[in-house]
Amino acid sequence: MLNQLEFLTESKNEHLIDILSESKYVFETEVNAINLVKDALDERFVRIVELISNCSGKVIVTGMGKPGHVSRKIAATMSSLGTSSFFLHPAEALHGDLGMISANDIVIAISYSGESEEITRILPNIKMIGATLIGISGNQNSSLVKYSDYSFVFPKFNEACSMNLAPTSSTTVEMVLGDALAVCLSKIYGFQERNYALYHPAGSLGKKLLIKVTDIMHAGDKNAVVKAGTKLKDAIIEMSSKAIGIINIVNQNNELIGVFTDGDLRRTFTREVNVYNLVVDDVMGKIPIYIDCNMLAVDALKMMKEKNISALPVISENKLVGTVRVNDILGMGIFV
Structure with missing residues (x-):
């Protein structure tokens, strides 16, 4: 041998x-x-x-x-x-x-x-x-x-x-x-897939089928929001302090009427406007795209990728409740 x-x-x-x-x-x-x-x-x-x-x-x-x-x-x-x-x-x-x-x-x-x-x-x-x-x-x-x-x-x-x-x-x-x-x-x-996801919450499929936008959105003090009529300079301060790349503009009933993003901010400065004289209503994007808080995070990610948007307002019963970003969803291990 x-x-x-x-x-x-x-x-x-x-x-x-x-x-x-x-x-x-x-x-x-x-x-x-x-x-x-x-x-x-x-x-x-x-x-x-x-x-x-x-x-x-x-x-x-x-x-x-x-x-x-x-x-x-x-x-x-x-x-x-x-x-x-x-x-x-x-x-x-x-x-x-x-x-x-x-x-x-x-x-x-x-x-x-x-x-x-x-x-x-x-x-x-x-x-x-x-x-x-x-x-x-x-x-x-x-x-x-x-x-x-x-x-x-x-x-x-x-x-x-x-x-x-x-x-x-x-x-x-x-x-x-x-x-x-x-x-x-x-x-x-x-x-079914949803049953499987229920028993596999840490898996990729479980995350896709279980995690909703409301589970990961920026809400409360972490959300960037100002009322209509707010001075642009104050809106910029609010947006920079929350560091989520977008600020939501609402009316007195907390209904979303517009958004102002970091991209909008750059375009505003190229026009050499006076931020001390303008209110946020003058430069905000009106009739913004938004998503429902009960939408699955994976569906929100698909929407944002299709529209090339990095962050979106989150609505519940016509009221603003938060903001969700692409990076928030990707950070949960959810991909499309």
Whole structure:
């Protein structure tokens, strides 16, 4: 057998061919396993989906070793797509965490051999608690399948490991089966983008579908606003102190009648006007574009980009309530 140094000093081209060949074998073997399981899907799988969709409690996924890692991911995917679910470590379950299970729950236990000691030891207790047990295995005659109320048994396939020992193909099909469960359940629930965003508020989609203009606008003392008839010099001071690049002009009823931007200010100075004699009404942009406070921030961003505007007044029930800027929205991680 070659030691590591001898292995590394072999012909690079030879090992490049070996690596590519072995890699393609892994892909082919695991794809073949997925296809075999896909073709084996039948009423057993349908019944499992129906059971979970009608579950009045929680869905608990458990597994040991590599299937344990897969189980954790399946529980996370289910939760993110609308099925209340969590992972239960079988070893911890033996030391008290079985108390997380109640009679109206469904437990999905995953063990390719169906004989993992930590799994088989908690099966009697799950039955005594009264929870519905679903077994996922590759062994029809296993303890897991015999204990289960419902089961899905994989067809025979090879592991991608060259020794046909390490969980490779088996964990892949377990993962895909879990994804299929989660996606089918989300369809049954009528799970939509807004639901997904609700469970992923820190994600890009969550921000786009949840954050409104009112959540990020400059309001109250942070907003730049003056009344009609205000001297231009005072309006400039107000605008510069708030540093948001725009000042809103309102009437006595706090209704927006115009805006004055830093661009307007530059154009005003090029005309060499006397800022001490003018009022802001003389130079403001009338009938300004504005947005509603309940508009999604992503829609406001689209509008501002289309019109090449960096800031807009925000209105609620015809009253000025704030100002929002492109940079405020981009700073929240929202892009279009």
